[in-house]
Amino acid sequence: MPQTASPGVKPAILVIEDERGLAEEIRYELQAEGYPVELAETRAEGLRAARAGAAAVLVVDRMLHGEDGLSILTTLREEGNATPILVISALSSVDDRIRGLKAGGDDYLAKPFELRELTARVEALSRRVADARATRLRAGPLEMDLVERAVWRGERRIDLLPREFKLLEYFMRRPNRIVTRAMLLEDVWNYRFLPQTNVVDVHIGNLRRKIDAGGEPRLIVNVRAAGFKLNVEE
Amino acid sequence: MWKNELLRSRAFRLALAFALAITAAATVVFTFIYLQISAAAIQRVSDRLAFEAGLARNESDAELHLRIEQHLTSDLRRLDFVGLYDSSGAVLLGDPAALPPIRIDGRAHLVGSIPGPGAARAEEGIFVAIRRSDGSILALGRSLAEINALRESVASALAISLAPTIVLILVIGAFFARRANRRLANIHAAIGEIVKGDFKQRLPVFAELDDVDLVSRDVNLMLDDIARLLEQLRNVGDDIAHDLRTPLAVARAKIERGLARGASLDDLRAAMAEALDHLDRAAATIGAFLRVSAVEHGRRQGRFAPVDLSSVCTGVFEFYEPLAQSKGVAIALDAPQLALVSGDEDLLREAISNLVENAIKFTPEGGLVRVAANVEDGKAGVTVSDSGPGVAPQDRERIFWRFFRSDRTGPASGNGLGLSIAAAIAKLHGFSLKVEDNAPGARFTLRGDANLGGPTATGRSEVTEAVVAPV
Incomplete structure (x- = not known):
């Protein structure tokens, strides 16, 4: 199992999920990644814990013992609580996703999901604040000029197609973080569904061939059962 | 009685x-x-x-x-x-x-x-x-x-002539009444059988085709439809059961073997990883199946907006070009003009992606996939053609059914739902989706309604409108 736990204290996560077995697995997985985790089983419990304000990210199940988990979102948002929320649900249609995001969710994940996917998204939400206005990105040996649309690895200039540029930009904004295929599809290509082929891997492969010239260490690595990571020294 | x-x-x-x-x-x-x-x-x-x-x-x-x-x-x-x-x-x-x-x-x-x-x-x-x-x-x-x-003889003549007429009428009436009753009894019996579950049963229809026959014939046509749907449903059920049970059975076997015979932690881990793959496959099947249902029953027309199929095709082409290249398949884009339809862009992208993915999957190395957006007879559409094995004529309708797999699936993987999803999306939009012979290969055509112009159109077509208007 690859070790992705980074040093330092990670922010607390509140998981509001009535399915005990799943809640325990989520807690186990997040704790293994270094996050303190609090569990809540009902809407009332969840709201109380969320209002206490200790959690940096909420993971909320859409359906809680017959109650609508989305009402937690709307209530919190009405109260001015802006804590990032990941909605998890057995409902997977596009409409449900849109409803979840409209109610104040920041991301939406359909059951069954890979625990690594959940972790990756929680991580993305907990570290969401990035300088969106920067015109120059740096990650390890990589440097990207968003205005000139140019990329260098060290001194070497890399020629990228627009689609490859977009892909690399996504990684450079999230160095050393797991990026799943679903995240790439949703955020880079605006795809709301999972293709049945390894098309994402092909894109990554093409990008790799351009940024890793002969002998250079591989920058974008595969993370088994999860996705990819731009592996650079911070 | x-x-x-x-x-x-x-x-x-x-x-x-x-x-x-x-x-x-x-x-x-x-x-x-x-x-x-x-x-x-x-x-x-x-x-x-x-x-x-x-x-x-x-x-x-x-x-x-x-x-x-x-x-x-x-x-x-x-x-x-x-x-x-x-x-x-x-x-x-x-x-x-x-x-x-x-x-x-x-x-x-x-x-x-x-x-x-x-x-x-x-x-x-x-x-x-x-x-x-x-x-x-x-x-x-x-x-x-x-x-x-004379009056008496007229009265008796009246009686003499009327009596047999009335008797005749009543006899004929009784005859037809009995016949109708017998026919209704037959129909009743047939319906009883059908209600009991015998969907092979049909209402009796006689050659004369009177009003009852016409109704019976229509009911029979309806029964044919229902029987076909039931059969399809049964097949879908079987297919789902198969597609879920197979990976579950494999996953179960792997876990069982890992627990019973895993000599080391690595053995156990390997077995679990394999089991996970198969569970993912089962989950993907459920997800795809729900996707078809969601699209089929979705009421998303409210969100329909003008969509340029040319730009959707361009995006899909960009997305799949590396995949085609990695397979040694040439892929070409032909989307020179605005091709507007009213629709849901995300869903249309999904439908076209499924067609392109399907084409790449079935085209052998050295083959060609062509993605084209165009306007024909005022209707915008997308054509995805390949040089693969094509679709046998008898499969050209069934290929869009849920979970249908033709022989052409063969070595290629996938759960056979891409085309079903594309068909469901086409149906939701009121578009036609058909497959033809590309000699060689298959040619899928998604054809929309009339090409949007006028008020709902964006920039370019408004210009066209302005040019056309004064003529």
């Missing part, structure tokens, strides 16, 4: 009503004929009597006596009367024995009964009486017995 059934039968009740109508109509016609004939006869008799009385007024006594004698000897039927009476009304010669109670004015009068030697004859008659110059009274008359007899 049988009587009740008969009376309840529509056919018999119709026959009954028909018989009544025939009776009423015939009675009216016969009555009219009788009245016409009798009125004419009475008129004729009255005219003759008045005329003869006029002649007799001036006849000599001798002539008159001779005539009365002649009449008395020749009128055996006692229908005509000639009588001479004195001024007091006593009979002098001839008959009837008493002067009928009429005015002596030389005009015809109807009398209710004819005075006789004994009791008066209870029959109607027409009489004319005149006063002769010598003061005696001459009466001429004729019995109406003949004409009255």
